[in-house]
Amino acid sequence: MVEPSPPSPSLQIPNHMVPPPLDPPPQPSPSPPQPQQQRTSSLFSFPSRPALRVTSEFDSDSSIFLHKISCKLFDSLAKLKVSFQNDNKGQIFEPQLAFTSKHLSLHYDLEEQNAFVKSSFDVGPKLHFRAAHDVKAQQGEVGVVANLGDPGYALELSSPVPYVGYPKATFKFPLGEVSLVEREEEEVKKTLSISGIAKGQILNGICTAQYEEEDLKLRYCYKDEALSFIPTISLPSNALSFALKRQFSPSDKLRLELSLFPFFPLHI
Structure with a gap:
């Protein structure tokens, strides 16, 4: 008699070989509501106010105050300035x-109701045009400047309007300029007059000699970041003058001027 075989045990897989169950994909969290940007109405938006610059000067000889108020416009492309004077009684003029x-x-002069217009622009890479006109006097001046080959050298021709006589010729060079102009005198109708100016550095300043109509003016200018000293002598009148400027801050400064006449003659 054959005994029945015992039932075979079920096939079991070790736990370390069973892959873990996959996690369900996370649900996307709702995005927080974005704050609505406040719209600025262009109807109530104003441009930034331009900065004002106020300057006041006092003349001790005439006891007159000079005031200037200026501001820059159109991103510093233009400048508007108002100036006037007043005396010790508070009267405003000019x-x-x-x-x-x-x-x-x-x-524009408010008292005279007169306007003075000036314009200048480049005609080419080496040619510059300028013009000026006095509306009330109906007079003006036009000029053309030609830059020569070397830098610092230029030739300028200018003439008054209405046109009278030959134009004025000016030759400019790095150390100065020389002008030749036609003028009228009582004895001689028309003569040629020569004037010129020359500059040179002496010590820590600049010396300038200017000659015009038989008058010679010598001027020395010393200037640093905070102080400027400018003595001037005119010959043959022997007139002396001094100017002193002191800069305290970018917006505050002091200026003094003094004129003297020597008691002894000077000869050159």
């Missing part, structure tokens, strides 16, 4: 309005 830019400037 009010003027000025508008200046790179190619055009306009000065």
Whole structure:
């Protein structure tokens, strides 16, 4: 008699060979509501106010105050300036309005009700044109400047408007300039007059000699970051003058001027 075989045990797999169950994919979290950007209405937006610069000067000889108020416009492309004077009684006189830019400037005198217009621009790489006109006097001047080959050398021709006589010729060089102009005198109708200016560095300053109509003016200028000293002598009148400037801050400065006449003659 054959005995029945015992049932075979079920096939078991070790736990370390069973892969873990996959986690369900995470649900996307709802994004937080974004704050709404506040819209600035262009109806109530104003441009930034330009900075004002106020300057006051006092003349001790005439006891007169000179005031200037200026501001820059159009991202510093133009400048508007108002100037006037007042005495010790508070009376205001000589009010003027000025508008200046790179190619055009306009000065208006409120008392005289007169305007002075100036304009300048480049005609080519080496040619510059300028013009000025007095509206009330109906007079002006036009000029053309030609830059020569070397830097610092130029030739300028200018003439008054209405046109009278030959134009004025000026030759400019790095150390100065020489001008030749036609002028009228009582005895001789028309003569040629020569004037010139020359500059040179002496010690820590610049010396300037200017000759015009038989008058010679010698000027020395010493200047550093905070102080400027400028003595001047005129010959043959022997007139002496001194100017002193002191800079305390970018917006505060002091200026003194003194004129003297020597008691002894000077000869050159």
